[in-house]
Amino acid sequence: MSEHAHAEHDDRSYVHVSSPQTLIAVFLALVALTILTVWVAKHEVGRFDLLVAMAIAIVKCSLVMGFFMHLKYDRAMNRLVFFGSLLFFAFFLGITTLDLDSSKPEIEDFRIENPMIKAPAASDSVKPGAAKKEAGTGDHEKK
Amino acid sequence: MSSTSDATHEAHADHAHDPYLAHHFDDAEQQYDAAKMGMWTFLVTEILFFSGLFCAYAVYRSLYPELFQGAGKYLDTTLGATNTIVLLFSSLTMAWAVRCAQLGQKKGLVLTLTLTLLCAFGFLGIKYHEYAHKFHTGLLPGSHYQAALHQSTEWLEEHGYDPHSHAPVPAAVEQAALAKDGRSYGLFFDLYFAMTGLHGIHVLAGIVLILFLLVRSLQGRIGAKNFTIVDNVGLYWHLVDMIWIFLFPLLYLIN
Numbered sequence: 001m002s003e004h005a006h007a008e009h010d011d012r013s014y015v016h017v018s019s020p021q022t023l024i025a026v027f028l029a030l031v032a033l034t035i036l037t038v039w040v041a042k043h044e045v046g047r048f049d050l051l052v053a054m055a056i057a058i059v060k061c062s063l064v065m066g067f068f069m070h071l072k073y074d075r076a077m078n079r080l081v082f083f084g085s086l087l088f089f090a091f092f093l094g095i096t097t098l099d100l101d102s103s104k105p106e107i108e109d110f111r112i113e114n115p116m117i118k119a120p121a122a123s124d125s126v127k128p129g130a131a132k133k134e135a136g137t138g139d140h141e142k143k
Numbered sequence: 144m145s146s147t148s149d150a151t152h153e154a155h156a157d158h159a160h161d162p163y164l165a166h167h168f169d170d171a172e173q174q175y176d177a178a179k180m181g182m183w184t185f186l187v188t189e190i191l192f193f194s195g196l197f198c199a200y201a202v203y204r205s206l207y208p209e210l211f212q213g214a215g216k217y218l219d220t221t222l223g224a225t226n227t228i229v230l231l232f233s234s235l236t237m238a239w240a241v242r243c244a245q246l247g248q249k250k251g252l253v254l255t256l257t258l259t260l261l262c263a264f265g266f267l268g269i270k271y272h273e274y275a276h277k278f279h280t281g282l283l284p285g286s287h288y289q290a291a292l293h294q295s296t297e298w299l300e301e302h303g304y305d306p307h308s309h310a311p312v313p314a315a316v317e318q319a320a321l322a323k324d325g326r327s328y329g330l331f332f333d334l335y336f337a338m339t340g341l342h343g344i345h346v347l348a349g350i351v352l353i354l355f356l357l358v359r360s361l362q363g364r365i366g367a368k369n370f371t372i373v374d375n376v377g378l379y380w381h382l383v384d385m386i387w388i389f390l391f392p393l394l395y396l397i398n
Contacts, residue, residue, distance in 0.1 A: 014172045017245045018238060027235040034227050034391075038220060041396035060388045068238040069381045070374075073154060075176060078183045085187035096198055100205065101275035116204045 016073035026067045108142050163369040175371055182375040188383050193386055196338050200393060203330060213324060214331035215397030217282050223395035226269050233262030234384045241377045247367035256357045263350045270343055284336050288329030291322035337388055345383045352376045
């Protein structure tokens with residue numbers, strides 16, 4: 001019997017069980033942050049809108065990850081795997097941004113040549129999908 | 144395990160070997176760690192999968208900030224926020240389901256899984272409502288975008304088009320509507336439908352997985368000794384929630 005209990009203990013020691021209090025506290029914090037982010041969006045905070053919204057989203061994600069996904073109590077290896085993906089996402093976004101900055105003049109030229117508003121169509125009615133879509137820009141329908 | 148065990152005990156040890164332990168693993172802990180690391184690796188591929196869309200969003204938003212501001216107004220923040228709360232609540236019930244499974248509480252497990260499933264359907268229901276509204280008002284991707292369809296009735300009548308006639312919108316009216324907004328918002332709705340659509344497909348997959356768990360738990364095939372599958376489906380479901388946590392401010396809260 002004692003051996004059985006011992007085995008049982010060994011079996012379970014690596015498992016992290018969240019307490020109901022923790023789960024509910026995390027949920028309430030997530031709801032509060034959601035209300036906060038909507039409130040911030042409704043009130044002008046100037047140029048930092050997007051930054052504030054992303055900061056709140058990152059805090060919310062950390063809560064979900066740390067507690068709901070047990071990452072706070074998990075193996076370091078799983079944390080490494082997860083944060084590794086964020087590192088590569090940062091490379092992806094960073095290098096794309098650099099590339100975008102270096103081609104700003106060409107993009108400006110393209111925007112001047114391809115205005116946003118549709119030119120009057122030849123036919124009487126607008127058929128969805130009839131107009132050609134500009135490849136790569138989504139900046140549409142010049143004729 | 145012990146040098147003092149008698150023959151009966153040894154036979155017992157051999158036979159009553161944990162039925163949930165595959166024999167290529169040393170022990171339950173190693174098996175659990177391997178399963179979880181496999182799941183995290185999969186989640187990482189999911190993050191990188193979505194990151195392509197997030198990157199596209201970042202590029203176009205930096206190029207056309209005014210377009211995103213104008214188009215973002217056509218999304219219903221209340222519905223988006225409601226859906227956020229629904230998904231967050233489903234994450235809570237999912238995390239609770241993992242707890243119930245770990246503790247071998249069958250009733251609790253069935254209840255929390257059912258709640259999670261209901262939330263998932265609720266989320267898709269609200270999403271369906273939003274999509275339907277967009278389809279009816281021409282808020283569609285790319286060249287399918289039709290500006291005239293979401294102008295006010297008075298505006299349309301002023302321009303000589305009866306919105307109740309269901310006739311095709313004359314090109315001149317569409318042109319005037321586009322000129323009123325100053326641009327087509329098709330690009331924004333490209334991203335909107337791609338991002339929420341891909342997310343919605345993940346919610347659907349989550350529903351299938353949770354249904355599977357529900358059936359298994361009703362059959363009594365999930366317990367304290369084999370809860371790993373609940374844990375891993377939970378991880379997937381939380382990832383779906385996390386993606387939405389970013390989609391919500393990026394699409395619905397553009398100032």
